[in-house]
Amino acid sequence: MKPKMNKFALFTLLPFFLLIAMFLVVPVVTMISASLSGENGSGWTLGNYIEIFINPFYYQSFKNSAIISFTSSLIGVIIATFVAYSFTKFHSAFQEKLLLFVNMTSNFAGVPLAFAFIILLGNSGVFTLLFQQFGIDLFQHFDLYSWAGLTMIYVYFQLPLAVLLLFPIYKGIDEKWKEASFLLGASTFTFWRKIGFPYILPAITGTLSILFANAMGAYGTAYALVGSKINLLPIRIGALVSGDIYARPELGSALAVTLALLMMTAMLVNEWLLRKVRRDMK
Amino acid sequence: MSYLTIDKISLSFGNVNVLKNLSLSIEKGELVTLLGPSGCGKSSLLRTIAGLTAANKGNINIDERTITHLPPKDRQVGMVFQSYALFPNMTVYENVAFGLKMLKMSKELIQEKVTAILQLVGIQEKENAYPHELSGGQQQRAALARSVVVEPKILLLDEPLSALDAQIRKNLQTQLRLIQQKLGITMIFVTHDQEEAMAISDRIYLMNNGEIAQVGTPEELYTKPNSEFTARFIGNYNVLTRAQIDCIFNSKHEFTGETFAIRPEAFNAEPSKACFSINGKVQDITILGNIVRYELKVGGVSIMVEQLHHSNKRIMYNEEKTLFIEREDVISFQ
Amino acid sequence: MSYLTIDKISLSFGNVNVLKNLSLSIEKGELVTLLGPSGCGKSSLLRTIAGLTAANKGNINIDERTITHLPPKDRQVGMVFQSYALFPNMTVYENVAFGLKMLKMSKELIQEKVTAILQLVGIQEKENAYPHELSGGQQQRAALARSVVVEPKILLLDEPLSALDAQIRKNLQTQLRLIQQKLGITMIFVTHDQEEAMAISDRIYLMNNGEIAQVGTPEELYTKPNSEFTARFIGNYNVLTRAQIDCIFNSKHEFTGETFAIRPEAFNAEPSKACFSINGKVQDITILGNIVRYELKVGGVSIMVEQLHHSNKRIMYNEEKTLFIEREDVISFQ
């Protein structure tokens, strides 16, 4: 059975790998080769990587990006886990409409999104003024142009993605498992903690990986809101490869390659941890 | 009042009525079997008792308390699902330990109890396997162990032994009976296997089409069916019309009624005082193990006859044979 | 060469050997039953034949052709899964029609065939229901209908009737046998029910622990078990040691050997020419329907005795009773 199987599989995978080779491998190779060349694309050097490692400016951008990405992904996945579940409790026709709306907002990002938040929470935002009328200075507690505001806006574009990705997995949970656990004395919470959650965990961590990567690469929204006030990796890379100022694409590429390696490592660690928790998966 | 009473329960899915105004009552520590054809509503009834499906009408009381609207986990009812419903992310051990953990038992005690019950159902060497690594019968035994180990007040078993061979099955029937008696558990046991039902139960509720067809001890049901349905379902009776009865006894009888039932094993090779005789020709022989089943043609009517499997007393194919039947073994219905 | 031969198949999951160098062969149009304790490898063997699980070693031939490496769909093998595996997105009708559609049959023909088979298994009124709306037994019947309707050359049935009551079951056994004979289908039937195995099969392969323990016609297996395992598994035999035999017959016998087996129904109330007698006291009575099972204590040894259920011939609890046994009904093993 094995050999036939592989032939069939390969045949099916052929177009996929062809597309990957043409449109992913090619840019990746360009990126790697650029990251290894000196300024103005001359010669071979590790200088770009060395600069990344010795310069705290870049180190900080990695750290900041990782923090905001991780926080927002985690918040996003946690909220989405509940929301996606709540979705399943509605009539399927209504679910369709909910999903449609969520999908629409998942695409709301970048400058327009930042601007919408400014309308709501900016210096003369709807809520800022409303609160003022009640004698509360919103900005004493919350500044849109800060980590808090940034997190909020990241969560905004992470949430719909997370909901859309997590929604289908609830269909795999057999209602009977829930019933069996209730009869054995478990509460709903216990069911989710011991059975439901572990069961959907792989999908959740997979989604978390995607969200994390999505946030690590996100650019427009943050940039429109805080500019360079918070030193973020994609903004660094963007400045180096596509600014209106003196560009250093080689260094930008090196940053991007490092980012890729980091994400791969994170994914593998994630995978490894998952296998520790879900021992029934091989 | 009985320990568990079910009072005029009705349940329907869409426009299909699955339970129809059904009532039953069970004493504390009793083992009652629900028997009935596939699709008659046995699983649905259990699910309603467990609180997994809400009835459209009617009440359920346990120990004088109405629990109709209590959530499942507060009913102290255990259940073995027909489809097992093992937790896929837990090993056999973890599955079985789950209920005990919910009771906040100590690790040591859990270990002890789980090991004991796995031993009992004979899958102790699979304790670290995941459900998808088990055979059908092993899954079923894990599911059984999981619900028995918590010693619920009421245990509902939905065909808990259907995937097991006679050996394990008989053993587990005995064990279940022992546990049940030791702990005073009230059990409702669903089975499609009438032999199992007769062997294990204090009383049998025979269901048909969402209703109770007959209740009684196994022997009552077996020997005194009150309807053609019971006769056919429980006893594998020969059910005969008046014309057929006339035919096989050559009209030499004084039975009244329209429908008659005769158990296949009621036929004797030797005559006794008050008996009738039939004379037929063997059409088919099936050896069922300890029983040999003959199909006898008696003047155009087919009669099933079952005899013990004695190697030296076998009737041959096409042999003409006279058999005798006690008068009281011919049951008549209106 | 036989129609289907399995040649020294081995299969293991991790370090668990599930099939051990197992061989068997089946003739065209034969109905063979795989019988064996839970977890012995029956389902695994079927899956290997169907090509769903690849064996580690060995060969499978159908009709002189080696199919060991053929994908499932090219084997012309049908299968009823122990877990049914109905398509959740299709109604019963669509599930059953699926295989026929794959054969590019005309709509009308499909309609006709599906209706007929649903009628046969008795779930025609559920044709528009989805699998999750069916009872356990209805699901099983849908699964059975789905694989039978395509009339495969070889049909593998993994406990296809385990969730059904005796009535439907007997009926379906008969129907399956008829279809099988009419179409010349070669069937391998897995069951844990020895009565079913005996009733339906041409030959039985008795499996134990990944190996074939004994092969033969139902009667051969039943009356001539070649090992203690077969005796216990098939016949529910009383298996006795030499000491026990000595005890029950008061050492008045001339048997050689170390282990002995006596079928519970072999005991007679009346003596015959060449028979031994035992004398015991009734400890327990179980009515199994047509059979009543007595546990007799014969000088410290427990003996199971089965008698037909005759209302006027019942032995009472605690009654002392003398029973007789033919000499040839005591089987001895080395």
Next chain:
Amino acid sequence: ACGQSETNTEETKAVAENLSLEEITQKAKEEGEVASVAMPDSWANWGETWKELESEYSLKHKDTDMSSAEELSKFESEGKNATADIGDVGINFGPLAKDKGLTLPYKTSYWDDVPEWAKDDEGHWVLGYTGTIAFLTDKNNVKNPPKTWDDILNGDYKVAIGDVTKGTQSQFAVLAAAMSKGGDEKNIESGLEYFAQIAKQGRLSSIDSSIANLEKGEVDVAVVWDFNGLNYRDQIDKNRFEVTIPEDTSVVSGYTTVINKNAKHPHAAMLAREYILSDEGQINLARGYARPIRDNVKLPADVQEKVLPKDQYKNAKPVEDFKAWDETAKQIPQLWQEKVLIHVK
């Protein structure tokens, strides 16, 4: 193939140097179209320029907007398969493009009217217009629009200068501030110090000075190019905003056209540059609020209305040492982070 292309380019170059304007015009008409990058209709009134080129020389046009760095990347990566003929880049990208060998030199008829600092000796790049760092004040938020850098320092409103780590405009704002405090392109320490103080007061806004943000009133004072400031002012509400060139010191910079060495329509591109530096072209730019590079173009009255009076520009200086500024600019992102943003709460 490689050698052939060499000669081809050499040929074009030679041709470019020797052809007369009539010949170029003729060939451009034959080419019939021109593709630009980063020269969208809305920027500096390029739209008008393209329209004129089309009506006068029947040159069809299309543009792809992008940043300066992206323009050069595109030229470079497309190589001989160029899809862009001409681009508009920040002044410091001019020399860079030349060094990378991406440009086709062309000196226009008005070459000598362009100041020395604003053109390449060989004609590889030449500024078309300049911008000067200006203050844009929302009078709804700030009653007294600042006139000098010190006014801002002593104000109580927020100041937006955009992203210093990425945008030229923002970096020039820092340079201008530095110059007002005695610094220059080699030493912008004083500029950083200036903004650090504003940051400490909590008045440094992180927001982009985009038209939407200005319109919403989210920006009090923005430091921007004069042409952007004027454009925003007129777009939103002429009376609400005020644009001023800092009286003490400001800095001038500009954008230069670069013609792709591998341009598919080289003559059309040359003609475009020719037109941009012509009187009409320069007036068009001024209509788009950009300050024409040629001082000697007489602006019509309506256009004069739109731009700031010449005298406001008396303290505006260009960058003299590009190389030094490039070096400084490279350091700015990090210095900004370390010296200024660290004080942002």
Next chain:
Amino acid sequence: MKKKVWQHRVTVTIFMMYLALPLIATFLYSIATSWTKTVLPDGYTFKWYAELYGDPRFVEAMTRTFLLTVGSMIVIILVMVPTVFVITVYLPKLERLLKIIVLMPYAIPGVVAAVGLIRAYAGGTIPMIIVVSGAFFVAVLPFMYQGVRNSLQSVDSVRLMEAAELLGASRTKAFTRVILPNIKSGIIVSSILAFSILFGEFVLTNLLVGGSFETIQIYLFRRMNESGHLSSSVVISYFIVLVILCWCIIRISSKKKQNKRRKSDELLNH
């Protein structure tokens, strides 16, 4: 067991409001005459929309974007769904590789990808617009992968495939008839997600085909510099178009089933 639906109602309502607020704000801004220092706009007008729809380039840009994204999505779905299926069901060993591949697109800045693609394909035999489609394929890889995989996980796909194949279905048939209907909703969800991501793509499209192929995002960026009200109206129009398109996708893909249901109901009634 019918319980606490209100909890889910509340959860979903709050969630939806959080998602809706920024959109509502944008919508209000798009119909505001002006709106600076007040809770609500000073006045309302549709002039921004009038201005937008008066521009033929807007409609053209929408059409182009639609054609480009729909075309790409068809290819993406046709390639991705079988790939993820084959890998999760038959070649789980490759899963780790796939997971890594899938994360890559995030690490490559759009410009870098564009430079690489331009270098490799500019002036070659493959038209640049196809290259854009290829780049799109890569860009939505993560969502398509995760979405399809999550829904595959929710059906016992291995067992169902076995059953179908034993009934004589070829792998392809078994897949299309049995697996696909069961994971369809997951595929649709991730497809409309991917679709809208592509609908919003700017950097790659701009650098690769730019001025010769103005998509709605390129158009949006261009007009963003004119007025916040105008760009808000572009954003809103764009979302409306998107919703309509996605709605159509959902409708079309679930229509078949409806027909089937109806047919079986008829059968039942006769």
